Amino acid sequence: MISVASATKRYGRTAVVDDVALELGDVGVTAIIGANGAGKSTLLSLIGRLLPLDSGRIEIDGLDVGATKGDVLARLVAVLRQENHLTARLTVRDLVGFGRFPHGRGRIDAAGRAAIEEAIAYLDLEPFAERFLDELSGGQRQRAFIAMALAQDTRYLLLDEPLNSLDLRHAVEIMRLLRRLAAERGTRVVVVLHDLNFAAAHADRIVAMRDGRVIADGPPASVMRSEVLEAVYDLPIDVREIDGSPVGLYFR
């Protein structure tokens, strides 16, 4: 379990994450939604110890994120930020291989090699495995980074807007993949999503944030309601049921 206790992160005088208490990782796929600046990405970075907490405490399976050794955490949780500006010229297979770094400090054994090939196959990257990252499209590169996180073989996987720069087909494929990971490997996925309908269609649980606080939390049916979504996004959103699942209409 990931337990967040009164976590706070300030930039200047504004609290971007404001006294958040939350338990995550109870279900397969948890989606965090909210408007720009709601604190979703910051919260994910705090959990993944990419940012230091100002106050509060975050534990993953009982290990304090701020005090546990880096490589111990790296075998437990993988976190992927949205911008991966890359200047290094690596092949896809090399990059995915670095996902094994926490397991062998650069030495890759047979199990590691199998994990790398599996991650590459999971994301349909076999045709590009020997290509350099700077020769790929944005979507292919994004998938390569997700494959690296997969090769890390952790119980928890934190992804910050992984659908950015993906076309619709690849976006749907990534969400299906996250579901598959949860079902086949028991991975607990926490994913920040921009599009609430992707969250509604694929997540087991939706956490909605606004102004650094959690304002709604529960299964999609309980969060996907007009009055809740209007409070989250400051926008009237009509929710319809299509084939038994809720869909938010907000395009006009």
Added chain:
Amino acid sequence: MALLAVASTFVGVADVTPGSLLAQGTDGEAARLLVASRIPRTISLVLAGASLAIVGLIMQMLVRNRFVEPSTTGTAESAALGLLAVTLLAPGMPLIGKMGVAAVFALAGTGLFLLVLRRIPVRQIVLVPLVGIMLGGVIGAVTTFIAYRYDLLQTLGTWMTGDFSGILRGRYELLWIAFVLTVLAWVAADRFTVVGLGRDVATNLGLHHGRVLAGGLAIVAVITATVVVTAGVIPFLGLVVPNIVSMVIGDDVRRGIPWVAVLGAGFVVACDLLGRLIRFPYEIPLGIVVGVVGAALFLWLLLRKGSRAH
């Protein structure tokens, strides 16, 4: 590379050829020259070339910019300033002590460069080396001013222009420190690649970003200082060689290091040979030859189609 090294030992004013060696035997003039001057010169060229090229590679990973190396980040100028300071304040210090002071200055100068970079978030990657060159210019100006006041301009000149003509046995052995550090860098190669992927990815993979940065900068500073102390600054080497290797086999440091080392050593030995042959029997200092050839190659790297500088 091996051929170049052999050729390098047989080029010089005095007649040292395989024939003269055989004719005079191991006690002859040619053999003594070979052991005292020619072989040390070739060894130091190889060590300096390989280690400086690797320093460039490491810096490019640490700063995440492919146009940085000791002469574009203020590192080399800071080392020279340190050397000047120790020459003025403690002239009797042994060479290794001088090297240590120069390394501390080089580390401080590079740290200053990183601090400046952090203050001004640079969007264009070519601006990063420009910031470093400006910083190096300021440090260089201070150094020149001090050297001018104390009548040490000529000494400063020998540090700022790499020249291997004064290398003799007993005057180059510090470079073995650089050799040890390059081996260390090879052992830690994967860490540098991971840091080259950015702070977030490095943290995610369980690496202490700050520690790798500090360790890498220490290697950079000490190697730069040893080369500046023994022979002087060799510009562009750490920039040109890793970029060419990167174009062909990519940026995986562990895979790249042997190629960077061999190519760096070969490039320096070839440039030194060129400098000795162009107006034989006189010499053109290596720093100047590498500066001209390296600058041309650097421009080509910047202008070539598909360069990521644009």
